Amino acid sequence: MASIDPDYAKNLQWILDHDIDNLGLDLTFSVETDVFGVMQEVELKPGGSNITVTEENKTEYAQLVTELIMTRAIQPQINSFLSGFHQYIPKSLIQMFDGYELELMLSGIPEIDISDWENHTEYNGYDRQSPVIQWFWEIVKDFSQENRVLLLQFTTGSSRVPFGGFAKFVGGGGPQHFTIAIVPYKEHTLPTASTCINMLKMPEYKSKTELHNRLMVALQCGNQGYAFA
Template sequence: MIFRKITLGMWRSNSAADKPSMEIDGDDDKNEKSNNESGTAVSADLVQAPLGLFPRPWPPTASASEGSQIYKTIEYFRLVGRVMAKALQDGRLLDLPLSMAFYKLLLGQELDLYDILLFDAELGKTLQELHALVCRKHYLESTGSDNHEAIADLHFHGTTIEDLCLDFTLPGYPDYILKPGDETVDINNLEEFISLVVDATVKTGIIRQMEAFRAGFNQVFDISSLQIFTPQELDYLLCGRRELWEPDTLVDHIKFDHGYTAKSPAIVNLLEIMGEFTPEQQRAFCQFVTGAPRLPPGGLAVLNPKLTIVRKHSSSAGNAMPNGTGPSAESADDDLPSVMTCANYLKLPPYSTKEVMYKKLLYAISEGQGSFDLS
């Protein structure tokens, strides 16, 4: 996750976390993590990009002298290129959810207006709607009649282009000047504005970063070797399966040991819970247990070492049953599951109910991300 930090200045972000905000005393802990819809924690200092990571644009005029922010960003991309190439060479997975548009760039494909939807749905949709107005203007002009009033009456969601108060800076990046001067955008220069935004977003504004990435990649092996793959196949090789498991096949690909069998009540509950997880919860569980948010190509069946579930004995003082044979379910309810990610090893207490197990699992998955403790 280190390459996803906002402070590196590498990626576009859909999160407000990388924008200046008011600080409130006592809210430091709250700002460190936020919860997504599935209840799993998301670190506030990481770039949030639901459609995948894509380079943030830097103005061509930004100085790349040694020590500058853009210089550091370029070097980070060079490093990411080397890391990605080495991961592909060694058959390892990376926790780096790149967008399909980024993979298209790796394959030497040029991006245009319609590719922006692949990493920024809001900007892409807005630009396409504005482009439709430009096309309508061209059509009216091509009819040969006097259509000045009709052209002036072209509106964007009921508002004239002038009233949108757009200027020639890159949306979301006010320091990126698209065109010198104080000119504002109207229906007559809207086409130029769209062209400059697209160029800055997928071409000029990211060219130095992509050149550094390719240079780093080529230090390991020739990036042209990737031409045989599609963007989807590259994502599969680098990050693993998006669909992690099917509920019906879980029991066939998991090992149960040290107090558990496939028919143990706790295991039955666990398999039901895993089968009910949302895709986001599946990724969080996989990250918690294996250290990566996706499984390798082939899924659980090829995970090495095999996912193993063992019984975790209660750490509470009163953990003996009346006959002294072992921990009670009630005492187990006080404990959290723990893992050994290097061995894909989950230590699961024998919780009294499925509901308790579900709550404890979600809490451990959410709060245990990135921690390293003895268990």
């Protein structure tokens, strides 16, 4: 409650901490609240507008006000959220997961496993033995975690790996592994990406140093709004 409406929470706490019978607060078990942009009086319980808040029942009042603000007043929004949430994770399966497992399913894996990434990468015009590909993975293995995240976001649009690892990546048309595709080499050409299909488009650079330098420039530009091709 305090994180949503600190002032209201403070007022409720003041009521709970003081004897209110002789203060003339004139409170009843009804409050004014915003209902889709219109202020309306809402009863906290049946007949609430005719029930005075007293020292004896003030704890119940505070509980009902909190319940209204935290749930009843936003029930349509909660219902919409749960409807979408249960399309992703059926209600019948929720109890199978603890909080950490649910976080992984919703937000993805925070650490990036390079071996998993490499093992679930496809190539278009290259293969695993291509010098540029070997240089690429050597560079990525030497990257800091921050740069790995930048590379992942640059190429897929996501800063996290989905639950289940790189095998579970999807694109605009469904399941789509990370792919490195060859493009014509021109001097000063940077790698580009098609995030909708998780594809890194990379020229056949002449050296590992050139690849590293061009890749870092692309990641820095991409992090500042670089237009992906």
